[in-house]
Amino acid sequence: MTARLGAVRTEPRVRPLNDWVEKLRVRLGDGESVPWFDPASGGVAARSLFLLEAPGRKSMGAEAELRRTGSGIISVDNDDPTAQNCWTLRAETGLDYRESVHWNVVPWYLGTADRIAAPGRSEIQRAAPFLHEVIGMLPALEVVVAMGRKAQAGWAVYRERYAPEVHTLETWHPSPRVFASRPTARAEITDVLREAARLLERG
Template sequence: MIPRTLGQQTEREARRQRAWEPHVEPINTWAEGLRTDGREVPHFDPADGGVNARVLFLLESPGPRVSDTGFISMDNPDGTAANMHTLITESGLSREDLALWNVVPWQLSAAGVVTPDRASHQEALPATRRLLTLLPHLKAVVLVGQHAQRAWQGIGSDLTTFAMPHPSPQNFNTRPYARDDALAALRTVQRYLSMQP
């Protein structure tokens, strides 16, 4: 896959047709169940590992482009997704081994980025705990950014975790070392996975 491909209508339609393939059907059915009170919740990307994922990437909350694509995906047409795509490719991780999600799974604003607060994290904890039970092959969780790292403290899971800086263009532009730190973290994840049965 090439970064930002979900910016193309034909690719969005093709991906939506795949949203109910067996490896993502259980978690996309679950995700649709979170769409209460008008909340917008994206689907898992069928280009990723789905229920076969060995690594779960947890970000903050869906960005505004999710309204256009309907997926939490490293192929979304935005800078954060493009940076994530590049980092994962460079690290040697396979898309078949991972799933992307957010500690607050519903979009907080379709008009722009809204940073989740502690109340949002608390409200979303049961959803994250439930998701972990739907991914039976998980070996590790990558906490992407400080908000995911803070929210994870309330999960109560003994899964191995790794932390990486958030790959937003703003973060990478204002903290030049953040990209190197993120790539180093993902290469550590890749080495860890290679040692797992």
């Protein structure tokens, strides 16, 4: 992952997105931190977007005060169970990581050094214009998969404001807690991701 962190500003597919991240950090100007896009992903060439709610602690890097626990990148290769579930499900359903990108409806970390927090309505509303800027850098985008209720709420706010011309699919958040509490969640996510793969094949 160290080598990947070094490529966040040199890999052509993600350089525009990570230039944007750097500027967003300055624009926020209040100590909030936004992780980088993964250089191993599709970047600006992505045809599918996997949208979750907000960055987890394992995506927060050394530049985030008191949160030096992770890679600094939103990646399916992060050392946390949700990322691992995303990696496994994507691989099982034939979704090429080089044609996809993972992001969050709220791009900055929420919570404290010890505990993550879920986004509320105010954070979702505040973040919608920033998501619009990201979508504007994905000209090949065809499918958005909103994973979890908060991501779905954020995507609904975004769609109401900006009416993107993409296929929208909704499914469960791929966390171990969801899998443990809802025995059918994994199979339901798999079905949705297979539908995403079918839509991309037709496109």
